[in-house]
Amino acid sequence: MSLIRRHRWLQGAILLGPAAAWALAFIVVPTVLAVCMSFWKMRDFRLVKEWNLDNYSTFLEGDIYWRGLLNALQNGAMAAALAVALSLPLAHFIRFRVRRHKTLFIGAVVVALWLGYLLRVFGWRVLFGANGVLNTFLMDVGITQEPLSFLIFSRFAIVLTQTQLAMPFAFIPIYAALERVQPSLLQAAGDLGARRWRQFVSVELPLIAPALVIGATFAFILAFGDYFATSFVGPPSATQTIGNQVADNFRATINWPMGAALGTIMMLAILLVLTLPALATRLWRPAGRRRRDAAAPDTTDEGALA
């Protein structure tokens, strides 16, 4: 009996071993190493393993890196808010208005993810560039005399592009939550005199609040960490983000420890953002539970009437 148990243990180890070893070598060790590296320094373009806090004090004292972090946080917050704001009507529409080919409508959102990160960023540039589609169209029609400069290489372009990149990630959890909201609940609210907007705000939104937080978190992390769209459609350097600074320190200016320190700060920021929603939902839960209890009899009433 003990032999079989040991045999089964061995089975698990054989199946799991390679993946665990890979994870150790390429997830755990690199992360630890990057954090260690953030406490080292460069001398004559060589990495010197002398422990120090210089990189973090550079971050705290200098204005550039702070602004980089703030820019990334702002981009993330704006993209998250917009992605959720766009996902809501879309999810509501698919859940309550689409009767046939629902999968097609959902699929069309997810497929947007498949079209390629680079291409979706590039597409905005073709669309919004000074000689791009929109500007030349507007001038051709005669609405504007010269190209609208805010369209590209601007904060506007960054947020728009990041919203588009992040939207499917916000949509998926929001739609999944809405799928569990019964139309009869909204009907009941309507029968009690609540207009559409009131139904939406007072019944639908509270029921999917946790999913809104999850969707916003996904969108936030994606936009916060993005350094490609920012450098590609954003202004040359004015709104550089911490992600760009990590990339620059590693691959352009060859200051690996500084890059590692900024990367570590990014990891901490993301960990914080990931734990905040968990805290928030814990605080929300009592209200949510009370609602669900109150909602349950409504469903049965609706069933009895029908």
Next chain:
Amino acid sequence: MSTTIESPAPARPAGPARPSGARRAALALRGRLPGLALDGTVALIYLFLYLPAIVIAVYAFSAGRTMSWPIDGLTLSWFETAYSDDGLMEGLRNTLKVASISTVAALLLGVPAGFALDRFDFPGKALFQRMLMAPFLVPGVVSGMALLSLFLELDVRLSLTTVVITHTTMLLGVFVILTVVTLQRWDRSYEQAAMDLGANELRTFWFVVLPNMKSALIGAALLGLTVSLDEITRTFFVTGTDNTLPMVVMSRLRTELSPAINAIGTTIIGISLLGLLIWSLLFRKRGATPL
């Protein structure tokens, strides 16, 4: 926050009485307007999602050199330019190489691990699963930075090999989770039947479990290929002189906006959509929902 959520609750039972028939009809007519507004909004949102891709596809066929309005006629010459461009074609070859090797490697590592996670319990299992997903979920800049730190520390020359390692690490967690999810839907009594008939565990896996997982595995592989084909934020950190297609395209775009890029982009969109089509057909057959 809690007050805004709670306040409507007492209002619901004490709402106004039902409106009369005529008033109801008027309300219904007026009620149609918000619905139409919603339809319009949704159409705009879909347009927003697809506009960049549509623009690229349209200008891949446009005869003019500049990507401006209006289009100067149609041509296929940009595809010819793109396909005869050595740099782009080498990038495409490298990308396909990287995508296929990392997908196969991640499948070989991830499927057995997913199998073990489905069957065995061990302390720290949830944490292990979360850790595996981390390289896919964290921003590419964090994952790329960490792996580059390792390569720098070990003095590894950056090449397509380091790119393959990075992509494999990114895909591993996805494949583990997909395997676990697939096995959770799987009826274990088939395995018991095979074992009762004398098959050992290996034969049971090979002849009973694996064939039933086939479409899920092909789906996972297609997903992995598309993700790897498109990867740029991690690759940027760990790539050497040989580059994948997205990297080649990116460096080209820094200097010029050539319609040949649109042509290669349209090709990638085509390949991705084809992969998606195959996947959805496979999943439809099994009656499972797409991810």
